[in-house]
Amino acid sequence: MAETKDLPEEAAIFGKTAHQLSKTGYGPPESYIWTNKIEIDAPLATDIPVIDVSLLASSSDAELTALHSALTKWGCFQAVNHGIESASLDEMRLLITEFFHLPELEKQRYTREGNDIEGYSSCPPVARTQKFEWSDRLHLQVAPEDGRKLKFWPQNPEPFRYKKNAGPLIKLSSDYTIDLIENNFPCTCRKVLEDYSAKIRHVEEQIFRAIAKTLSLTDEDCFVKKMPTLCAQFNYYPPCSKHDQVIGLRPHTDGTGITLLLQDSQVRGLQILKDNQWLSVPIIPQALFVLPGDQLELMSNGIFKSTWHRVVINSEAERISVAMFFFPDIADEIGPLDQLVDEERPKMFNKVTNYKGGYYNYYHQEKRGIDALKI
Numbered sequence: 609m610a611e612t613k614d615l616p617e618e619a620a621i622f623g624k625t626a627h628q629l630s631k632t633g634y635g636p637p638e639s640y641i642w643t644n645k646i647e648i649d650a651p652l653a654t655d656i657p658v659i660d661v662s663l664l665a666s667s668s669d670a671e672l673t674a675l676h677s678a679l680t681k682w683g684c685f686q687a688v689n690h691g692i693e694s695a696s697l698d699e700m701r702l703l704i705t706e707f708f709h710l711p712e713l714e715k716q717r718y719t720r721e722g723n724d725i726e727g728y729s730s731c732p733p734v735a736r737t738q739k740f741e742w743s744d745r746l747h748l749q750v751a752p753e754d755g756r757k758l759k760f761w762p763q764n765p766e767p768f769r770y771k772k773n774a775g776p777l778i779k780l781s782s783d784y785t786i787d788l789i790e791n792n793f794p795c796t797c798r799k800v801l802e803d804y805s806a807k808i809r810h811v812e813e814q815i816f817r818a819i820a821k822t823l824s825l826t827d828e829d830c831f832v833k834k835m836p837t838l839c840a841q842f843n844y845y846p847p848c849s850k851h852d853q854v855i856g857l858r859p860h861t862d863g864t865g866i867t868l869l870l871q872d873s874q875v876r877g878l879q880i881l882k883d884n885q886w887l888s889v890p891i892i893p894q895a896l897f898v899l900p901g902d903q904l905e906l907m908s909n910g911i912f913k914s915t916w917h918r919v920v921i922n923s924e925a926e927r928i929s930v931a932m933f934f935f936p937d938i939a940d941e942i943g944p945l946d947q948l949v950d951e952e953r954p955k956m957f958n959k960v961t962n963y964k965g966g967y968y969n970y971y972h973q974e975k976r977g978i979d980a981l982k983i
Contacts, residue, residue, distance in 0.1 A: 625712070625729075625730045625744045626730050626740075626741075626742045626743055626744050626844075626845075626846050627708060627712075627744050627844060627846045628712060629846075630742075630846035630847060630848060631846075635849055635850050636742065636848055636850055636853070636854050639739060639740050640739060640740045640741075640742055640853075640854045641739070641850070641853050641854065642739055642853060642854065642855055645852045645853060646851075646852050646853065646854070646855055646920050646921075647852075647886055647920075648851060648852050648920050648921075649888075650879050650885075650886040650887055650888045650920075651885070651887055651888065652887070652888050652890055653880065653882070653887035653888060653889055653890065654890060656682060656684060656685065656686055656880075656889065656890065657674060657677065657678035657682055657684075657685040657686070658685065658686045658688055658892070658895070659671065659674060659675050659678060659685045659686070659687055659688070659898075660688055660689045661687050661688070661689055661690040661691065661811060661814055661815065662689040662690075662691070663689075664814055664815065664817075664818035665814050665818075667821065671818075672818060672821055672822050673822075675815075675818055675819070675822055676822040679819070679822075679900055679912045680911065680912060680913075682880075682882065682915070683880075683882075683899070683900060683912070683913045683914065683915030684880060684889075684897065684898060684899050684900070684915050684917075685897075685898050686890075686892050686895040686896075686897055686898070687811065687815070687868070687895060687896040687897075687898050688892065688894065688895050690811045690814075690895075690896055691807070691810065691811065692804075692807045692808070692811065692896075694893070694894050696803070696804060696807060697870060697873075697893070697894065698873070699800055699804070700800065700801075700804050700870060700930050701870070701872070701873060701928060701930075703765065703797060703800050703801075704842045704843075704844070704928045704929075704930060705926075705928055706765035707746065707762055707764070707765060707797070707842065708744060708842075708844040708928070710764055710765065714764060715728050716728070718746065718759075718760045718761075718762055720747070720760070725747050725968070726747050726748060726749060726757050726760050727746070727747065727757075727760040728744070728745070728746045728760070729744070729745060729747075730743065730744050730745075738972055739855070739858075741854075741855055741856060741857055741858060742845065742846070742848055742854040742855060742856055742921050743843060743844060743845050743846075743856045743857060743919070744843075744844045744846075745841055745842060745843050745844065746760075746762070746841070746842040747839065747840070747841045747842075748760055748761060748801070748839065748840050748841075749837070749838075749839050750801070750802075750805045750838045750839060750840050750932075751805070751809070751836065751837060751838040752836060752837065755837075758798075761797070761798050761801070762797045762798070763796065763797060763798065764797060765797060801840060804930075805838060805840065805932070808838075808868055808896075808932045809838065811868060811896065812832075812835070812838075812866065812868060812932075812934055813832050815866065815898065816829075816831035816832045816835065816865075816866070817829065817831075817832065819831060819904075819912075823908065823911065823947075823948065824947075825945065825947055825948075826947065830945065831865065831904075831907070834865065834907065834936050834940065834942070835865040835866070835934040835935060835936055836936070836937055837934070837935040837936065837937060837938075838932065838933070838934055838935075839932075839933045839935065840930065840931070840932055840933075841930070841931040841932075841933065842928070842929075842930055843856075843857075843919075843928060843929045843930070843931065844926065844927075844928055845877060845919060845921055845922070845926065845927040845928070846921075846926050847921065847922050847923055847924050847925055847926055848921045848922075848923065849923060851920070851921040851922060851923040854921055855918060855919070855920065855921070856877060856918075856919030856920060856921050856927075857917075857918055857919040858918060858971075858972075858974055859881070859916055859917070859918045859974050860916065860917070860918070860971050860974065861901065861902055861914035861915060861916055861917070861976050861978075862899055862901035862902065862914060862933065863901055863902050863903065863935075863963060863964055863967035863971070863977065864899075864901030864902070864903060864904075864933045864934055864935055865900075865901055865903045865904050865907070865934045865935060865936065866898065866899070866900055866901055866904055866934050867898070867899040867900075867901055867931055867932065867933050867934070868896045868897075868898055868931075868932045868934075869896065869897040869898075869899065869929060869930070869931050869932075870896060870897075870929060870930040870931075870932075871889070871891055871895075871897055871929050872891070872927045872928050872929055873891065873893040874891070874925075875922055875925045875926070875927040876888055876889070876890070876891055876927075877919045877920050877921065877922065877927045877929075878897070878917060878918075878919055878929070879917060879918050879919070879920060880915055880916065880917045881915070881916035881917065881918075882915075886918070889917075899914070899915055899917065900912050900913070900914055900915070901914050901933075902914045902963065902967075902976060902977060902978040903935065903936060903942055903963055903978075905978060906942055906943065906944065906957050906960070906963070906978055906981065907942060907943070907944065907945055907948075908944070908945070908948060909944035909945065909948040909949055909953060909955065909956050909957070910944075910953075910956040910957070911948065911953075914976065914978070935964055936963075938961070938962040938964060938965065939961065939962070940961065941959050941960070941961050942959060942960055942961070942963060943955075943957060943958065943959030943960070944956060944957055954983075955983060956982060956983060957978065957981040957982055957983060958981045958982075958983060960981055963977065963978075
């Protein structure tokens with residue numbers, strides 16, 4: 609790759625997204641350069657547990673034991689046989705790629721407003737001393753439906769549909785291609801997200817019920833009922849010539865109950881921290897990567913741990929992902945479940961309302977808000 613030049617700071621960051629900066633031909637501005645070089649080629653975490661969701665649904669004792677082990681020893685797992693067709697996963701990947709490839713003026717129609725997290729943006733630091741992340745994103749609340757802000761829901765890219773074996777229009781990880789020609793049954797961007805969200809919700813419910821079973825909880829729907837809020841985040845990580853000096857997402861744990869992540873089908877970038885070592889997460893194109901969040905750790909009284917993770921950047925290839933976040937209602941008071949508190953395992957955390965509200969203050973400091981709740 610050709611050597612790049614440094615661009616003056618003012619010209620580089622004013623009103624520009626990471627995608628725009630990546631196309632200038634210059635290196636990243638100083639506000640994106642991290643003090644320590646990022647370990648891009650971290651060892652591949654080939655031992656991350658793989659959980660068969662169809663076996664969880666059938667209450668397989670062996671798979672429930674494997675799930676409990678995955679959540680306690682790794683704090684994450686790859687979910688396979690979850691019931692979402694490969695074509696639907698590829699549809700979401702294409703949708704995201706097409707959205708972030710739209711002209712900037714079109715994307716700016718959905719720009720977030722003020723301190724509202726919803727909408728399209730690059731993620732700015734909260735203080736002048738902090739560093740920017742080399743990524744763009746579109747964050748949307750999906751459920752409850754009466755909380756949706758449809759002005760941020762894209763109407764573009766243009767409608768598209770599936771045509772099996774239609775020819776080499778766009779080759780995906782499945783046996784399907786995408787026909788970008790309008791037809792009598794157009795599948796709009798909003799419709800694709802709604803359909804995918806419904807399928808993801810079903811997977812989430814199966815996983816939460818299985819988690820409740822592993823804890824021998826009386827109410828197997830307790831986590832399902834406690835996590836009514838669903839948010840979607842489309843992530844775009846453009847390439848960067850100095851990829852070992854920038855970060856796509858800073859080290860953090862999720863403030864969710866649980867996160868279901870659809871990774872890019874070809875480009876790695878997600879890393880997890882295990883035993884004080886960063887490990888690269890392998891790609892299984894048809895899998896969903898599952899991460900327990902801070903609020904599951906809180907409700908499980910520390911039995912399950914939220915996992916530190918980050919995203920690194922590729923020098924030549926762009927990368928996308930879709931994160932689906934499941935939260936409690938902000939008005940609900942969340943704390944350790946009574947059944948998980950006893951003399952052998954006393955209550956570890958205080959209760960909290962609207963954990964999500966203060967989450968990003970800790971996120972930008974690379975701290976866990978849940979640690980402030982420890983008793």
